[in-house]
Amino acid sequence: MIHTRPSGTNWSGNHRYRAAETLLPTDLGDLAASVSRTPSIRVQATRHTFNDIGDTDAALLSLERMPTRIEVRGDRARVEGLVTFAQLAPVLEAEGRALHNLGSLPHISVAGAAATGTHGSGTANGNLSSAVTAVEIMDADGHTHRIDDAHPWFPAAALGLGAFGVVTAVELRTVASYTVTAEAYTAVPWDAVIADPRRLFASARSVSVFTTWGDPAHDLVWIKATDADTEPGYVMDLGGHPIGAELHLGRIRTVGNTTERGTPGPWHTRLPHFRAEALPSDGDEIQSEYFVPLDAASEALAAVRSLASVVDPVLLVSELRTVAADDLWLSPAYRRDVLAIHFTWRNDNAGVAAVLPAVEAALAPFDPRPHWGKAFTMPGERIRATLPRAEAFVAAAREADPRGVFRNDFLRRTLAL
Ligand SMILES: Cc1cc2nc3c(=O)[nH]c(=O)nc-3n(C[C@H](O)[C@H](O)[C@H](O)COP(=O)(O)OP(=O)(O)OC[C@H]3O[C@@H](n4cnc5c(N)ncnc54)[C@H](O)[C@@H]3O)c2cc1C
Structure with a gap:
């Protein structure tokens, strides 16, 4: 018998899953039956x-009771089931290996991050899906297929929004382990940020700018640098100075849960904002994010800043990061180096839904692509118009799942799948 539990809500509680129950298979046989x-x-x-991407009316499925094996061989790692970056990173580090980048928190699943184009920062760093070299997927008939980078579906399935079936294992490209030193700076004037964003974001391996768009006292530039970086001190040339012990991300008060600053340490202990063993952020929030061409960064930022008073009542903080171009068909960075303009909002679905159209209208001239896992109101036609291979994705997903077992309202709405 396959056990179940109530489906409940997403992490932040802004979405209650419509499906009443979540199936809990314990092995591949159970999974096929599920x-x-x-x-x-x-x-x-x-x-x-933060949206209904992972929902459906019928049933959900969790891999939380399935095996979570991690194998590291040469420059490849294979992870099964619900392995998170917090579980994977120390195993890689013990083998002298690393991932090229990490998101702001390590608590998320490798498969979920890859499925949605989750990213960190750095003009030379692709998103986490861009490290995928193969996915093993169970189809609706219970058969498992390995789709590697030679397979015609690979550019769709590696960032597949769950449309190809259940990803039972992900293979990732690793790099030699590296050391990172992080420091957070305040007092960088906004004009300096928008004067040459490409130079600021390229000044270290990972650069994040936090802003509330209006009040410079809240602004922060968080630099995570390696020895190979050529301009880690550029932020100080712009007037930035280290913030000291207290770190606030806009209106989010951090409570001893952020990663260490000021000393060198292994990549996975410095690249995320939040420590693996602590609760990230404060959980009471909604997030949105839009990706615009890095070449249009200054103009796009000016457009959003003109809305400062509109977004202010629901905004906790915005974060600006960069993502290198890749070839994955639904990637927000598909064939474009992008600036990611992120918003952490108050946990107020109606309030957020009221301001998103204004943000999306302001960014419209820059062909924005939304983060698949965050809140947005852009109609599907507009999203598809920014993704030249969206139709190819739909065709491959239909071939992989002809009965539409893995399709849901989100995919119908955004991709007409
Ligand atoms: C505090 C916080 C910080 C964040 N920071 C970042 C950040 O730095 N960068 C960023 O880009 N995003 C960030 N996000 C967003 C989030 O990390 C991503 O959207 C990511 O997708 C979440 O993965 P998940 O597994 O938790 O999500 P889930 O909602 O559980 O899954 C995501 C999607 O993938 C599908 N899926 C997951 N696993 C499988 C599988 N095995 N097989 C088939 N389909 C699957 C699900 O059905 C769903 O559609 C953050 C979110 C929070 C709450």
Whole structure:
């Protein structure tokens, strides 16, 4: 018998899953029985998304009781099931290996992050999906397929929004382990940020700018540098000075949960904002994010800043990061180096939904692509118009899942799948 539990809500509680129950298979046989028992199913991973991308009316499925093996061989790692970056990173580090980048928190699942184009920062760093070299996927008939980078579906399935089936394992490209030193700076004038964003974001391996758009006292530039970086001190040339012990991300008060600053340490202990063993952020929030061409960064930032008073009542903080171009068909960085303009909002669905159209209208001239896992109101036609391979994605997903077992309202709305 396959156990179940109530589906509940996503991590922040802004979305209650419509599916009443989540199936909990314990092995591949159970998993095959689970997918073939329901007409519509989606995987519920670490639930750090903010919309209905992972929902369906029928049933959800969690891999939380499945094996979580990690194998590291040469420059490849294979992870199974619901492995998170917090579990994977120390194993890689023990083998002298690393990932090229990490998101702001390590608590999320590797499969969920890859499925949605989750990213960190750095003009030379692709998103986390760009490290995928193969995915193993169980289809609606319970058969498992390995789709590697030679397979015609690979550019769709590596960042597949869960549309190809249940990802039972992900293979990732690793790099030699590296050391990072982080420091956070305040007092960088906004004019300096927008004067030459490309130079600021390229000044270290990972650069994040936090802003509340209006009040410079809240602004912060968080630099995570390696020995190979050529201009880690550029932020100080712009007037920045280290903030000391207290770190506030806009209106988010951090409570001893951020990663260490001021001393060198292994990549996975410095690249995320939040420490693996602490609760990230404060959980009471909604997030949105839009990706615009890095070449248009200054103009796009000016457009959003003109809305400072509109977004202010619901804004906790914005974060600006960069992502290098890749070739994955639904990637927000598909064939474009992008600036990611992120908003952490108050946990107020109606208030956020009221301001998003204004943000999306301001960014419209820059062809924005939304983060698949965050809140947005852009119609599907507009999203598809920014993704030249969206139709190819839909065709491949239909071939992989002809009965539409893994399709849901989100995919119908955004991709007409
Ligand atoms: C505090 C916080 C910080 C964040 N920081 C960042 C950040 O720095 N950068 C960033 O880009 N995003 C960030 N996000 C957003 C989030 O991390 C991503 O959207 C990511 O997708 C979450 O993965 P998950 O597994 O938790 O999500 P889930 O909602 O559980 O899953 C995401 C999607 O992938 C599908 N899926 C998951 N696993 C599988 C599988 N095995 N097989 C098939 N489909 C699967 C699900 O069905 C769903 O559609 C953050 C979110 C929070 C709450």
